[in-house]
Amino acid sequence: MMDNIWWSLPLTLVVFYAARALSQRLKMPLLNPLLVSMAIIIPFLLFTGIPYQRYFQGSKILNDFLQPAVVALAFPLYEQIHQIRARWKSIITVCFIGSLTAMISGGAIALWMGATPEIVASILPKSVTTPIAMATAESIGGIPTISAVCVIFVGIFGAIFGHSIFNLMRINTKSARGLAMGSASHALGTARSVELDYQEGAFSSLALVICGIITSLLAPLLFPLLLHLFA
Incomplete structure (x- = not known):
């Protein structure tokens, strides 16, 4: 067998x-x-x-089937397009801050704990979906396989504890919960949001896409700056 x-x-x-x-x-x-x-x-x-x-x-x-599944997340976005158009400035701002926070916190903590630049580059894009994280890490000198492990860990953590943290902090707005989950826990967090609430899942999938774009563009600029400030 x-x-x-x-x-x-x-x-x-x-x-x-x-x-x-x-x-x-x-x-x-x-x-x-x-x-x-x-x-x-x-x-x-x-x-x-x-x-x-x-x-x-x-x-x-x-x-x-991973990539078609990610593309399928666009359908909930289409159904919430009226809300997205009305609040696009807030959405972009939240995703931008979320992406920066995820990269700076992960990179700074890794450097503070003595990680090598190669490991830091692998950890930096941990909060975006796996294909984007692996490509981004490789472009800045990281190890794609380590990035994939970090992505899985962050996604599972968010899927398990994310909504408990929201409830503890009394964050009840569906759009806020969705954007936070998509920004921090990418596809796994989004899948969990979709299971619990369709509108929350739509905003989470939106954050997943926007944060992936922001991270891939800013990581090559942010990585050397982090090395200069914290190394």
Whole structure:
């Protein structure tokens, strides 16, 4: 069985949908479907000695659907276009501040803890979706694979704790919650927002796109400035 890769895709789908059903039934933020799936599949691969590259090859079709899935987030935007047109200045401002905060905080903390410039460049674009983060990190001398890990960690953290933090801070406005989630936790946070509220998901997907653009444009300028100020 382990010499073939036909089982990779069914295994991934079964584990994910089982984790999703468990999450919906128990309503516990820590039971995020992606986190639970990782907690099951990673030990399975380690225990069986199956190389990740071989596992990935068998389920590559899921990765190929990533970009169409991101594009599909444009549909909620279209349905909220009237609100976006009326508040576009505030939206751009929030996304700009959110992008700067995410990059400066991550980069400054990494430098303060003694990270090398290469690691800092990998951490800098942590709050945007994976393809943009990897490309941005590579353009400024970072390691794309480390960026991908940081993106996943930040996304899971936001998806699990984001709405609890909103409730604790009494942030109830759907647009504010959506913009904050999309700015900080990219696609994973957006997916969580879509599950809870359609309008919140629309603003989160909007922030996801805008912050991706802002980060890719500002990271090459901000990175050397951070090195100069904090290194």
